[in-house]
Amino acid sequence: MLAYARALLTGSEQGRTAYLAADLRDPGLILDAAELRGVLDFHRPIALFLVAVLHFLTGADQPRALVRRLLDGLPSGSYLVVSHATGDQAPPGVGAIVETYATTAAPLVLRGLADVCRFFDGTDVLDPGVVRLPLWKPDTPPTDPETV
Structure with a gap:
C-alpha cells in the first residue's frame, strides 16, 4: 500500500500530498515528520x-491525550x-462485531456520545455540533432520527 500511495502522491506544487506511515499513538513523530513539514x-x-481510527484506541492508549497533543x-x-463508532443506539449484532475485534490487535472500542464529545474539549465546536453522521449537515432531514 505504501508503494502504491507514493506512486499516486506525485503532483504539482499546488497539489502536493504526503504519505506518512506512523502510529497515531506517537503524535510527536507525526508532528515532527519531514513528510508533513514539507507539505503543510x-x-x-x-x-x-x-x-x-479513534475507536481502535483503547483507554490505555489515552486517546483524548493523543488528540490533544496533535491539536x-x-x-x-x-x-x-x-x-x-458508538454504542449509543447501536444496531442489533454490534456486540458480536466488538467480540470479533477483541480477538485482533486493534479492538473496537465503542464510546458513547458524551465520551466522543470530550475529544473536542477546549475547542470551539461548529454547528450542528457533535452529532450522528446522518444528522451532520443533511441535504434532507432523516425521516426518523431515532433510527439513524
Missing part, C-alpha cells in the same frame, strides 16, 4: 481528520474532524 504550512490553519501541535484556527 504550519503558519496557517490545518484540518486534522481522525476518521474511523496542540497545530496552528491556531486549525480544525478537528472526528468520526467514531
Whole structure:
C-alpha cells in the first residue's frame, strides 16, 4: 500500500500530498515528520481528520491525550474532524462485531456520545455540533432520527 500511495502522491506544487506511515499513538513523530513539514504550512490553519481510527484506541492508549497533543501541535484556527463508532443506539449484532475485534490487535472500542464529545474539549465546536453522521449537515432531514 505504501508503494502504491507514493506512486499516486506525485503532483504539482499546488497539489502536493504526503504519505506518512506512523502510529497515531506517537503524535510527536507525526508532528515532527519531514513528510508533513514539507507539505503543510504550519503558519496557517490545518484540518486534522481522525476518521474511523479513534475507536481502535483503547483507554490505555489515552486517546483524548493523543488528540490533544496533535491539536496542540497545530496552528491556531486549525480544525478537528472526528468520526467514531458508538454504542449509543447501536444496531442489533454490534456486540458480536466488538467480540470479533477483541480477538485482533486493534479492538473496537465503542464510546458513547458524551465520551466522543470530550475529544473536542477546549475547542470551539461548529454547528450542528457533535452529532450522528446522518444528522451532520443533511441535504434532507432523516425521516426518523431515532433510527439513524
